Amino acid sequence: MTDTATTTTTSLNKFEKFKAEKDGLAIKQDIEKFASLGWEAMDETDRDHRLKWVGVFFRPVTPGKFMMRMRVPNGILTSNQMRVLAEVVQRYGDDGSADITTRQNIQLRGIRIEDLPDIFNRFHAVGLTTIQSGMDNIRNITGDPVAGLDADELFDTRELVQQIQDMITNKGEGNPEFTNLPRKFNIAITGGRDNSVHAEINDLAFVPAFKEGTGDWGLGTGEEVSPSPKFGFNVLVGGFFSAKRCEAAIPLNAWVAPEDVVAVSRAIVEVFRDNGFRANRQKSRLMWLIDEWGLEKFRAEVEKCLGKSLLPAAPKDEIDWEKRDHIGVYKQKQPGLNYVGLHIPVGRLYAGDMFEISRLAGVYGSGEVRLTVEQNVIIPNIPDSRLAIFLTEPLLERFAINPGLLTRSLVSCTGAQFCNFALIETKNRALATIKALEAELTLTHPVRIHWTGCPNSCGQPQVADIGLMGTKTRKNGKTVEAVDIYMGGKVGKEAQLGTCVTKAVPCEDLQSVLRDLLIQNFGAKLSQEVLMTH
Template identity: 45%
Template sequence: MVISSPAKQFLQGKKLNKIEQNKAFKDGLDVGDELENFAQLGWEQVDKTDLELRLKWYGMFWRPKTPGKFMLRLRIPNGVLNSHQIKVVASIVGRYGEDGSCDITTRQNLQLRGVLLSDLPEILKRLEEAGLNTIQSGFDNPRNVTGNPLAGIDPLEIVDTRPYTTELQNFLTNQGKGNHEFSNLPRKWNTAVAGARDNFLLHNDIIFHPVEHDGVMGFGVWLGGILSSQMNDYALPLNAWVKPNEICRLTGTILTLWRDNGERNNRPKGRFRMYLDSVGIEAFRTMVVEKFGPLTPDPGSVFEDKPRSFYGIHPQKQTGLHYAGMHVPVGRLNAEDLQDLASASLNYGSGEIRLTEDQNIILVGLSTTNLDKFQADPLLQRFPLEPGSIAAGTVSCTGNTYCSFALTNTKDQAMAMAHELDAELILPEEIKVHWTGCPNSCGQAYMGAIGLTGTKARAPNGGQGMVEAYDLSLEGRQGPDAQIGTLHRKGIPGSELKDVLRELLIERFGAQPRSQPKQNSDPFSNFMNWFSNLGENSSPSP
């Protein structure tokens, strides 16, 4: 086996699966110099491994569901975007008409749909000019660094996470130029920095949680959060506290230990948590100390009851300013939506929006004098401040509309289900319902009070063949009593799912049937009309 460069000598002598062999032969970052050539050749002429694997190092994902129309994933540390950046994204997806769209992800990020390879060099140039990039945003790389979506404006924040998420992103990606030290990890790596006591991020590989020690504000360190087909669990405390100027060095130390010793043959076992469990948290801490130096014990990170809801209008820490949490149905936006959000951010706020991990947006910097005008804006008919209790907590992965791994059409099924159940039931509070189309759990199913994982099941009532179905998990929650959901029922056919959910909501979550179904005037109809008008190659699977 030929190893691509001296930086990858840690692979020598290891048994490598096919993907690892391809990565070792040619690093994904090495296709950067070939992007212009790829664009001129056309995707049909590009080497298959470059096309389907290595382009992901530049955020470009080959989608078998839509041949020739790629998904492009950005990097947006802490989910912070200004109006100019939003307009640039809008112009990119707008170029592709009905084939173009934009999804907010569960990592405070954006994924653009319908992108053509011939446009990639120009798109990357425009993104760079706007202060955005896509480098190492996919596959076995450090993913988008997440933080408190209210960073800098949160009346309850302990630290403003934005400087730290930006510093970590620059460290992990070499200032956005690509970092060969971390471009060949055993699997993906998720980094997060919490900013408040309810900023729950323990599903990440490494989490820095703010806590004071001897009068100095620093971070307690948690490791090994995982949501996957093999295992679902929250992170474990490393019993380590670091100063703010040490977070990058500690992250590099931990990443290097895993990079050099993690599983490279059995890919499902390649995630960091699998390696951590094989070593043991105490033994791993000793390994970290050997490379990093002495670690101060964690004085104790504290979590409040549960994460706050961002919906509605709330005061910022700055006197006279407010933020507005707006619901984006299943996180999907088109070019017009993006342009209108950019305009709203300028007309009513500071020209900035924040992306949340539950696929919604926060408009920031609204002055008291602008609140009445903002609340009268028709934009809130599309993106309401107070969505229904089920719609409010609905999170969904891409689904089989675009993703070849997904077994179910999660996006519009989740939308339809939330619309119908909110119309029929009254709930005492928002319910977290997480939909994911396959066991890879991009929709974070096991974090939801109700989690739905796509599968296949035999057609009900003696029908023929297999149909779309869901495994159902319950009681996932965040906060001081955090727990991962547990499997409740397997293989519920899609045709029976609504009745199952309705019964659960009444029996376990205090839902009451409405005397008369509510006549919703929410964004569902607009969304479904737009969704059904997508181009032929992008239409939902039956």
């Protein structure tokens, strides 16, 4: 560590102290013991913290019913894997459910500690892993949801995302090299033109860019090997959301060829691991280190770790499309095949839904299911000859391919139903509010409304047209649930973060406030039915 990072045990926060006592990955060997002990007899630090290294999360609001977070690189599952997840959720009856997350991932709810050995065996059998998916680890790596399907893509991200996952997790077995970062770390790779991964909110992101006169990538020789531009990625660093601060990622002034993305990822993570701040967890994400050092020093340290110079960034990237949501029916680059995006209301699935998605992917497609950062599902590789009958499947009545213009862009975090950090209930309230607004208004284009239950911003209100962040306020002498309202977030090309425009609107008053915002700022009009009643 450098002298800018914290090295004395006395100044370490409690998280750094327990990480120093025992690597989080060591918890793997204790799973059988915990299963027989029961959750109430477990050591508190093991139960509340170290279990997160194997993707198991104690939830104080549902004691004894744990959450499991998977790793789903690039958001891709097989129908067999989805079926196994459904079987796990099914055993818990009404307590069992799953949520698609804003990192193309899936989380299972209602899990009992005594079932962990069996669940992990089932996962292993079908190539699923939960390793290093929580706490101070690299989270699910996001890539283009239509990678390999999209005729307009510049690069298929699937293999690179998998290679980074394999490097970080030792192919799903756990890698102690990367299990003690100063804080969590997000990586995204996009090979399309519409910034489908929200590159700007990641600690490290690779966005497509062509470099003139580039042969060998990083020797910095300046030799013009080929007259035609070479494809690669410009590198962005430092984007993050936290309760204390939210920042968009900034350019590293570096361009890398696809074959060097994994090595550059490793170098950047190692620099963060060895130099990031560990005293104050509110100031420990990568951007705080970049602030302290300056971008030039950070880049130089990455080059030193890499053992090579980085080429300067390409003058422009290729993010020049508006963001797509992939809901609906689309032709693939493969002749005669289609992918269909199903809208999953606020990402919530139950066992029956998951079995049906698995079945549809196997019967109509190639047995593949994809998740998106908008919490939706894509079923690819459906032949033209089977598309019409696929579209008559009853599941599509609930998971629509043409939902309402507010419904289709709705995103919500877990909320107070399952999360102890949330200050308000989000998912059910979000659905009810949108349903009411769509009954009152007519719109001409989607409006992205994101809900998050607390300032940790898992629901990403800063990237939304309208973002709602849970808080509390006083009304008529009582404390009530409320939201701070964010506006101005933009995704796709020229992405930017929104800012807070209104504080502490009571949730019970929110519908009328949102109705006015939609009319004033997004071209919504009162529906004929509403006008007639007035």
